[in-house]
Amino acid sequence: MKRIGLPVVLVALWWAASAGSTSFFWPPLPAIVAAVPSTWTGDFWLHDVVPSVVRLLIGFFLALFLGVAAGVALGTFRTVFFMAEPVLEFFRALPPPVLIPIIALVAGYTGWTAKVVTITLGCLWPVLLNTIEGVRSVDEVARETARSYHIAPLKVIVPSAGPRIATGARQALSVGVILMVISELFGANRGLGAAVVQFQRGFAVPQMWTGIILLGLLGVALSGLFQLVERHTLAWYHGWRRAEREG
Amino acid sequence: MITLDVAGLAKTYTGPGRSVEAVRDLTFQVRRGELVCIVGPSGAGKTTLLRCIAGLLPATSGTVTLEGATVTGPPPGMAVVFQDYGRSLFPWLTVRGNIELPLKEKGLARAARRAACDAALAAVGLADSAEAHPWQLSGGMQQRVAIARAVAYEPSVLLMDEPFAAVDAQTRADLEDLVRTLWRDLGVTVLFVTHDIDESVYLAQRVLVLSHRPTVILEDVPIDLPAERDQLTTRGSARFTELRAHVYELVQLAKRGHRPESPVRT
Ligand SMILES: Nc1ncnc2c1ncn2[C@@H]1O[C@H](COP(=O)(O)OP(=O)(O)OP(=O)(O)O)[C@@H](O)[C@H]1O
Numbered sequence: 350m351k352r353i354g355l356p357v358v359l360v361a362l363w364w365a366a367s368a369g370s371t372s373f374f375w376p377p378l379p380a381i382v383a384a385v386p387s388t389w390t391g392d393f394w395l396h397d398v399v400p401s402v403v404r405l406l407i408g409f410f411l412a413l414f415l416g417v418a419a420g421v422a423l424g425t426f427r428t429v430f431f432m433a434e435p436v437l438e439f440f441r442a443l444p445p446p447v448l449i450p451i452i453a454l455v456a457g458y459t460g461w462t463a464k465v466v467t468i469t470l471g472c473l474w475p476v477l478l479n480t481i482e483g484v485r486s487v488d489e490v491a492r493e494t495a496r497s498y499h500i501a502p503l504k505v506i507v508p509s510a511g512p513r514i515a516t517g518a519r520q521a522l523s524v525g526v527i528l529m530v531i532s533e534l535f536g537a538n539r540g541l542g543a544a545v546v547q548f549q550r551g552f553a554v555p556q557m558w559t560g561i562i563l564l565g566l567l568g569v570a571l572s573g574l575f576q577l578v579e580r581h582t583l584a585w586y587h588g589w590r591r592a593e594r595e596g
Numbered sequence: 597m598i599t600l601d602v603a604g605l606a607k608t609y610t611g612p613g614r615s616v617e618a619v620r621d622l623t624f625q626v627r628r629g630e631l632v633c634i635v636g637p638s639g640a641g642k643t644t645l646l647r648c649i650a651g652l653l654p655a656t657s658g659t660v661t662l663e664g665a666t667v668t669g670p671p672p673g674m675a676v677v678f679q680d681y682g683r684s685l686f687p688w689l690t691v692r693g694n695i696e697l698p699l700k701e702k703g704l705a706r707a708a709r710r711a712a713c714d715a716a717l718a719a720v721g722l723a724d725s726a727e728a729h730p731w732q733l734s735g736g737m738q739q740r741v742a743i744a745r746a747v748a749y750e751p752s753v754l755l756m757d758e759p760f761a762a763v764d765a766q767t768r769a770d771l772e773d774l775v776r777t778l779w780r781d782l783g784v785t786v787l788f789v790t791h792d793i794d795e796s797v798y799l800a801q802r803v804l805v806l807s808h809r810p811t812v813i814l815e816d817v818p819i820d821l822p823a824e825r826d827q828l829t830t831r832g833s834a835r836f837t838e839l840r841a842h843v844y845e846l847v848q849l850a851k852r853g854h855r856p857e858s859p860v861r862t
């Protein structure tokens with residue numbers, strides 16, 4: 350309940366400050382709200398919002414899987430990491446939006462592939478780098494325990510690196526939302542990001558604002574969902590940390 | 597019947613710009629079903645020796661042979677209780693999870709795992725902590741979980757590295773008796789590292805006293821106490837006092853840097 354307070358205050362402030370506004374780009378909040386029913390139609394949800402979110406989720410989970418798999422390999426084998434590091438640094442330094450034209454050249458502008466690949470590439474780095482770090486800092490005694498009891502190494506490496514992997518995944522999710530929008534900016538197609546840009550180009554300002562608000566709400570919903578899953582799977586880690594602080 | 601043969605074992609740790617000769621030359625043999633204690637000054641290389649035997653650390657020279665096979669990696673049927681018990685328990689698993697994971701990897705069915713885990717926990721007096729996480733337990737309790745994990749594994753060779761360092765005196769006495777009981781009931785070969793001279797004499801059939809680093813064996817002391825031991829009468833006996841005085845003197849010698857003219861080979 351405490352966390353509802355601030356948003357309520359901000360909305361009220363927005364409402365008050367924008368009341369009676371005649372600026373074309375800053376319509377009064379009631380005007381924006383009034384535009385919602387005609388903007389958030391069934392067609393809009395079905396052909397803009399849902400496809401965008403599905404692409405985001407596909408890209409995110411693909412990156413999570415690839416990032417953890419590659420991260421475990423690179424974190425485990427020192428020589429592989431040593432050889433791969435310069436290449437990794439090079440690709441990491443490239444902002445994914447710059448790659449869109451190249452990706453599009455191969456996968457085409459309009460289809461899903463280029464967009465999903467863009468999102469995946471962007472989400473990959475935080476997951477990969479955090480996984481590598483997590484794997485490298487697995488406790489030496491824990492590793493030896495696993496070896497001497499003939500426990501499959503992955504069963505110790507992956508949970509040990511879990512907290513770092515979660516950190517990477519959280520960063521990846523915010524990068525993913527950004528890339529979900531950016532990947533829709535090239536070429537005329539549908540999607541939540543594309544819709545916002547088209548509203549703006551068509552001077553449908555209140556409609557544009559509803560799109561921006563929806564993007565924000567999407568971000569909040571995704572991060573809330575992420576937190577829920579993280580709290581659950583890493584309950585041991587939070588409990589452990591709490592025990593160490595108190596003990 | 598020799599089960600473990602350590603021959604000319606040496607280990608020098610080499611790091612960037614630094615090398616430590618931890619173990620110089622260790623040769624000894626352990627018969628199947630024997631209970632041997634290893635004592636020596638801190639930093640003498642006891643943990644190093646156990647890690648070489650456990651196949652976790654390659655020796656610089658010399659060999660470790662277990663049941664006729666040279667040890668190059670962790671051998672099957674061996675359980676290790678690590679000195680760093682806290683770090684050797686997996687924090688994401690409960691106590692039960694920690695004890696059952698090695699059994700699962702060994703292919704034990706669910707019911708058998710559960711039974712083995714419950715029995716081991718009962719033996720170390722932690723029957724009601726099965727569902728706790730290790731970090732919710734005290735140091736001494738964690739150490740007992742590590743012991744329970746090793747016991748539930750039903751190894752043929754059990755290596756223990758100062759397993760009772762963190763437990764209180766009363767629990768320690770109970771656990772000493774538990775180790776003796778398990779050893780006699782299961783016929784397991786036990787190598788037990790300890791700082792505590794009384795403990796080594798009370799537990800062992802033989803005590804290996806190590807020298808200061810670089811390590812050789814100072815003396816192999818047979819403990820000719822009766823097989824039936826209990827805390828009061830055994831520790832009160834004249835022979836116990838003699839043996840403990842002898843081992844005590846040896847450890848004092850070791851601390852002062854005394855070395856045998858030629859390494860003792862047993
Ligand atoms: N990984 C390592 N790298 C470098 N030197 C090491 C390493 N492990 C141990 N040593 C050194 O080897 C020597 C023996 O260490 P070891 O841990 O085997 O002694 P210990 O007898 O088990 O001591 P303690 O009784 O304190 O546990 C010490 O001088 C130690 O500093």
Ligand SMILES: [Mg+2]
Pocket residue numbers: 642643644679757
């Ligand atoms: Mg040690």
